[in-house]
Amino acid sequence: MQNQAALEAVNAQLQSVLNPFANFSQLVAKNVETLSKMQIETLTAYSELTNENLQSLVAVKQPQDLMNHGSKQLEIITKVSQRLLEDGQKLSQIGNEFKAAVDEISASSITPNK
16 A cells, blocks of 8 residues: 555656656647748748749840839839748747747746745
8 A cells, every 4th residue: 555655656746747848848849840831831932922033034025024024023022021021920929929838837847845
């Protein structure tokens, strides 16, 4: 009986020590997945903008086409600037959510001294 109680106490202590690590590992894995998805979306968006730019360049056959391509460049720069801003905001939000979750894990794993 005494051995069983001691074993249960050790098991409970191990769980209280290891649970925060497991929670943190799960959080990191989720964050890596979120960042990977964001990178894929961003890469796709920038690839589309690059293709759009190349198609505009290939369409240049006359002087007027060159002027149209020049105005298209301004549109693309605007889209890139907007996308960079959005990506920065998303990344900041992901970082803030990660920090809040880590703080929550830390706070829940600290037990006050009795």
